Amino acid sequence: MLKIHGIPRSRAFRCIWAAEEAGLPYEVIPIGFQPGFKLERSVDINPNNKIPALEDGDLMLFESLAINLHIAKKAGAPLMPAGHDESRALQWTLWTATEAEPHVMRWSYNAYLKPEAERVASEAAAGKEALDARLAVLERELAARPFLLGGAFTVADLNLASVLYGSWLNGYDYASFPKVKAWLDACLTRPAALKARKQREG
């Protein structure tokens, strides 16, 4: 049984979605937030003291997207394809973490996450400008195929769509990126995504 430490209203959402896609049994060990996004208690199995963290038998893992790669690997294809496509899944996951997530978070904190009085409009705009540049890359890629690696949904789609999820749900303007919008709509309304979203949004 996978043990996902965290709560659905955190990056643990990504791992809950992955476990649902993989069809693997899991339990959520809840650790929530105090005001200011500080954790209500420490996460003993993560040296960074952050959520999510995964326990899979005697394996302890941190980093939500790495946890998802592990879960996908356990499930095998099509979630984690073999050969060159596995390398492409790693490529898109690193792209997600380095090229997309910092700008998503800069926009998100200043557009809807922080209390209104603490939001800085110029910070939200800078995040959006940087993210739009990456979405333009994604738009061109998705013009060639329905999912990042080809015709099937894989962990590459899961990791990127789960990082873009908050922006998609909270009014980010995707009008200039219709292929990205259609791909996000498809990823985030999959049955497994809906099950994870129900835990977070419900």
Ligand SMILES: N[C@@H](CCC(=O)N[C@@H](CS)C(=O)NCC(=O)O)C(=O)O
């Ligand atoms: N890169 C890490 C980020 C983890 C992270 O920042 N988690 C937040 C919750 S979504 C957290 O634990 N915040 C509490 C804190 O930083 O004290 C991942 O993707 O797992």
